[in-house]
Amino acid sequence: MPGNKNTASPQDGRRSIQSVETGFPLLAALVDAGVPLTLRDLASRAGMTSAKAHPYLVSFTRVGLVQQDASTGQYELGPFALQMGLVSLQRLDPVRVALPHASQLAGKIGHTLAIAALGSHGPTMIHISQASYPVHVNMRNGTVMSMLHTATGHVFAAWLPPKIAQHYIEREIGDQAVVTSISPLLPDPDALQALLDDVRRAGMARALGNPLPGIDALSVPVFDHSGNIALALTSLGPSSLFDASENGPIALALRECAAEISRQLGYRPAPP
Structure with missing residues (x-):
């Protein structure tokens, strides 16, 4: 069920209020929909009849979790539910959310994995999980990556x-902090735009032997609740060992991990 991955299991032995758990799918359906719903549609999405759903909605409305439009009769999240969401978002630290996922992913793919955030000089490595084999790359926490x-x-x-x-x-041209910058010149604007269009289309960036010969890398974005990029997850390794294909197992694992972190940060991708 969406938004319910870290909740307690029904078989964990703790006492619970069953009616709360029974009514929860209605709230989850409203969150998933993102738009007001009629009683019939809402009940259907929650897997229950309209007659069963209605008393729950009455109670949820009374406590501000749900509100009903007087003219259309449609239901949507209420003011208290929105306040809960805002408080939750204010407490979210993207790095804290990302770290356990990144550590798990590093163990899964077996290659160096790094988390980068935007710093004063540019994209800056803030956490690196090293591969079990040596990778001779001048990259550590605090390294600023060339844009x-x-x-x-x-x-x-x-x-x-x-x-x-x-x-x-x-600003990276001539900036000594950007240790991976290798060119003193700005690229052709049209060529750069075409490259970035390809990155957005693929949902990830690839670097094949550049700027470090023999080292390939894949990087994917992590988004926050406002749809802005919050972090980047980057994995790299020797070309002979590292599968840098767009649809290879490393790329798929990176995308899946970034999507889960983004979800926990409140990001909802736009419908196709």
């Missing part, structure tokens, strides 16, 4: 607002 020449940078360049992305792209 122009790394998979991590391409992810931020693709999903940051264009003016902010351009600011970081321009």
